[in-house]
Amino acid sequence: MRAIWSGAITFGLVNVPVKLYSATEDHDVELHQVHDKDGGRIRYQRRCEICGEVVEYAHIDKAYADEDDTIVLTKEEIASIPQERDREISVVEFVPSDQIDPMLFERSYYLEPTGKTTKAYVLLRRTLEKTDRTAIVEFALRQKTRLAALRVRGDVLLLQTLLWPDEIRDASFSALEKRVRISAKELQLSASLVKSFSGDFDPAAFKDEYQEELRSLIEAKRRAGEALDTEETFGSDADSGGSGGGSGDSGDAEVIDLMAALKQSVQKSRAAKKKGHGKGTRSGGSRGRAKKRA
Template identity: 45%
Template sequence: MNIHLSHPPHQARCHPESMAMRSILNTTLVFGLVRVPVKVYSATSSHDLNLHQYHAEDAGRIRYEKRCEVEDEVVPSEEIVKGVETKRGVVLFDEDDMASLPQPSSREIETLAFVPGDQIDPIYYEKTYYLGPGDGKTGPYALLCQALEDAGRVALVRFTMRQRESLATVRPRDDVLVLETMMWPDEVTLPTALDVDASLSAKEMELAQVLIDAQTGEWRPEEYSDDFQAALEELIEAKRAGKPAPKAKPERLAKVISLVDALEKSVERADPDRAPAKKAARKSAKKAAKKTARKSTAKKTAKKAAARRGSG
């Protein structure tokens, strides 16, 4: 095990609540003739630890060169252009070609319509941002936020950032405007090719509903955690301390059982009180087995007694 202390020590990941929010874009949200200066903030961030590639001998970071596959030579940045691969070959674009394209503006967020939020399938949503008041003007901002809240609508807008244009929605959340970017309609694949056709019994449906009821609760995000990332941090600390890696828990493979049995066992595991019928059935089966055993013993005893009388 090689520990190279020349590299910066591992640091605990930052949590969003401990970080100062920094705007990533200043723009204007326009609806009608009303202009609302806003600042854009990231609403989410990944807590994943980035695993890079290193040379096992000396912990040197593995780097990749921009190498031309035709000449097998490293190409300087000034000789690199953009392009796209088509059926007829590669089409290259220089700076003039790119300049001829319509340049999406990030100076304004254009409102296209106001729609009921529940009409939009969540599959369209991509990334979430907060919109904060810009230029210290909170009046128009508060007006739009309250108007959307009262109307029960979300604003469908056109949003551009880093030369990428997308649809987005703007909605109120705890007196703050939230912008969620969306996929374009042609980027969403419809599940028409998935063939789902199954006949379900009343028993299966009943047990499935009981299982859902048994596991129904409130959404409390603080109750959930990323077990893999926690285990990765534990492994890092163990390696730094020169300790052996923690042993992974063996994965138990579930036995192949019928759908009804799987549902019944799931209900028992989620809430034993919700599966009284099965327990009662087991008790009845045990009692019946005992009665049958008693009757069988009595019959054998009677036969033996009759045999003795006949022989006497």
């Protein structure tokens, strides 16, 4: 696996250096569009609808369009907007794990400890396990502010990005507004049906039958001699895709005295509560920013 981000988890004065890795991957068979006559590759071109020219990526800007106007934004203008480029995964708060709606989960990432010692990493992992809490965090990835849940999976810390609240649609269906009567007998029979299908969930027991059949079909056509020469039909640059997202080390950001950092963080938190700022403040004002964005 290749790290796509490096930085540190921060909560209070504790600093946990980590690297970020994608925890999932897509195994679907990739299919291309081709001409049914000769198998030639069909490619999309970036063509301007005004002048009809095919435009190179270097000459493409972005724009916002509504019913009345189109506002073109140049690369320089977009770059001038302040962006969060820091390398911190800032803990906003620790919440009961069952309070997070699974619908909010987006993508999953593994966090690998880096630096000279894994003590702070293991301490955070064990603390989350013991308290049955999930850390709500903020960080920036690919020039976009993310809200995420930090939890434990086995011996590894798992980071799962969350959708912002306004990205979840409300479900309102007129059919459900009608009153429906369910008899006790119907409910009993339905419960019996559920019981007959009951079991412990094992993901390994399931398979993607469509993808397996698709691979079998491809191999059968290959054995039957129905394969075409890729260079002749797709061109010599058929597989000239690039790789991206590499990330360098952020350096050793070790906590010199972990116990001292923990004690100072606790004292700082208690002092803030005594001053009446308790629930309204978190490390670096992160929670305030989260509410504002939400």
